[in-house]
Amino acid sequence: MARHVIWNGDTPVSTIVVGRNLANEFVERALSGSHRRVAILTQPPTESLGATYAKPLIAEGLSVTTMTLPDGEDAKQLSVVEDIYRFLNTSGFTRNDLIVGVGGGALTDVTGFVGATYLRGVPCMYVATTLIGAVDAAIGGKTAVNVDGKNLAGVFCHPEAVMIDVDTIDRLPENLKRDGAAEALKTGFIEDMRIVELYESDGLDSDLAEVIDRSVAVKVAVVSDDFTEQDRRAILNYGHTVGHAIESTTGRSHAESVAIGTVAAGAASEAEFSFTGAQRQKDVLASIGLPVEAVEDDPVAIRMQMNSDKKRDDDGLRMVLLRDFGIPELVHVTDATVRAAFAGIGLSLAVRDLDTEEDST
Ligand SMILES: NC(=O)c1ccc[n+]([C@@H]2O[C@H](COP(=O)([O-])OP(=O)(O)OC[C@H]3O[C@@H](n4cnc5c(N)ncnc54)[C@H](O)[C@@H]3O)[C@@H](O)[C@H]2O)c1
Ligand SMILES: [Zn+2]
Known part of the structure; x- marks a missing residue:
């Protein structure tokens, strides 16, 4: 068993x-707060x-x-949050009691949102x-619900503890293991190549205890290093610009979009920093069945969408690029680099498509 602490x-x-x-361990932690x-x-x-933990x-x-709660993203709604507030109120819940969210990212996002706001904050x-x-x-304290846009409303909430039972993750269907691999590999590329090596040798059958332990270690270190999200945390957005x-213009899943975005970021890193690992990234992502090209997608729509992304500031578009594996850097990118990123995923952008001021208001 490994324990990681966010500071x-x-x-x-x-x-x-x-x-x-x-x-x-779960029971000990739940009992330690004298919750009733x-x-x-x-x-x-x-x-x-949930019943097993109860x-x-x-x-x-x-x-x-x-x-x-309703399944998946359907739980991330303010109406569901309100239902939970009522449920807690009816159960006589006080600020000394404990909320436990058992589920995937959508469920823990809404649990944290409620944890941060019910009675102005209850332990979770x-x-x-x-x-x-x-x-x-x-991991990392971000919570959110969807209002028109995905994750439009959110608040920071740090759960007292996060329990990750590897037996549960081992039993996941292949598609959920593949989705998670896209994010685990991201932490590998930016910080810990052993994660990449694990996927290179064993694909989706990789030892998930080691993958999770290492990937959590990377995220915990980055979050602790930049707790108030000033700048270093941005490296966790590798592949996400x-x-x-792609996710918002094509309807592809987050993980698939990030896999393609990672290949684009690799190509951009090659153009900007002569990064030599782009092909290796592409190969490992493809080997576990993640898409690595976007030839069917509309490059102009994707480019326009990038302008409204949070990673744009007054000086233009920023992307996390790699000087080498383990050496990420947040940089303002030139048009040539953006074209290289698109070319890396099979998309061609004409110079006229790069009117970066167009959608900036
Ligand atoms: N807060 C953050 O920093 C952060 C970071 C990344 C993603 N997210 C959010 O996480 C969500 C995506 O997370 P996700 O991929 O876990 O999706 P999800 O929570 O929608 O889960 C996917 C599906 O798997 C089911 N499921 C959960 N555990 C299972 C199990 N053990 N066995 C079988 N099925 C199981 C869920 O009920 C759901 O149907 C998105 O809402 C995203 O915005 C948040
Ligand atoms: Zn992501």
Whole structure:
């Protein structure tokens, strides 16, 4: 079992536990806060897991209630948040009680949102049950709900603990393992090549205990280094500038879009810094069945979407690029670099498509 701690300066704010058979550890942590009531939030695919976590708490004399939310992104709505507030209120929930979210990234996002806002903040814990949740969504304190735009409203909330049971992740269907691999590989490219080597040798059958442990270590270190999100955290957006634009213009999944965005960022890094690892990135992503080209997609729509992205500032578009594996840098990119990024994923941008001022207001 491995424990990782997120720090805000000298203060520990969250512990992430990665291992197997975590029931005892979970119960100990839930009991440590002298909570009387526990509300467990689940979604249909994690309902029975939620019951497994509820049992030992009930045996310890805690009053446990469970609420099953709509599945996936459908839970990330203000109307669902309101339903949860009512459920907690009806259960007599106080600020000394505990909310536990058992599920993937969508479920932990909404759990944290409620944890930060109900009674102006109640303690919460996450049990991350997908690979994306384990290596990304449950770590770092960001929460959100969707209002028109994805993740439009959110608030920081650091769960007291995040439990990642590798047995649960091992049993995930292949598509969820593949989605998580895109984010795990991202942490590999920017910081820890051992993660990349694991996927290169064993593909989706890689040892997920080691992948998760290493990937969590990278995210925890970056978040602790830049707790208030001034600048270093931006390196976690490697592959996401083009990735987000592809996600919102094509309807591809986040993981698929990020895989393509990573290939684009590799090509841009080659153009800007003579990075030599672009082909290696592309090969490992393709080997686990992630897309690495966007030939069918509309380059102009993607380029326009990039202008409205958060990574643009007054001096133009910024991308995270690699000087080498493990050496990421946030840079303002030239038009030539953007064209190279697009060429890397099979898209051709004419010079007239690069009117970067057009959509900037
Ligand atoms: N807060 C952050 O920093 C952050 C970072 C990355 C992603 N996210 C958010 O995370 C979400 C994506 O997370 P996700 O990929 O886990 O998707 P998800 O939470 O929608 O889960 C995908 C599906 O898998 C199901 N599921 C969960 N655990 C399962 C299990 N053990 N076995 C079988 N099915 C299971 C879910 O119920 C859902 O149907 C998005 O909403 C995204 O915005 C947040
Ligand atoms: Zn992502």
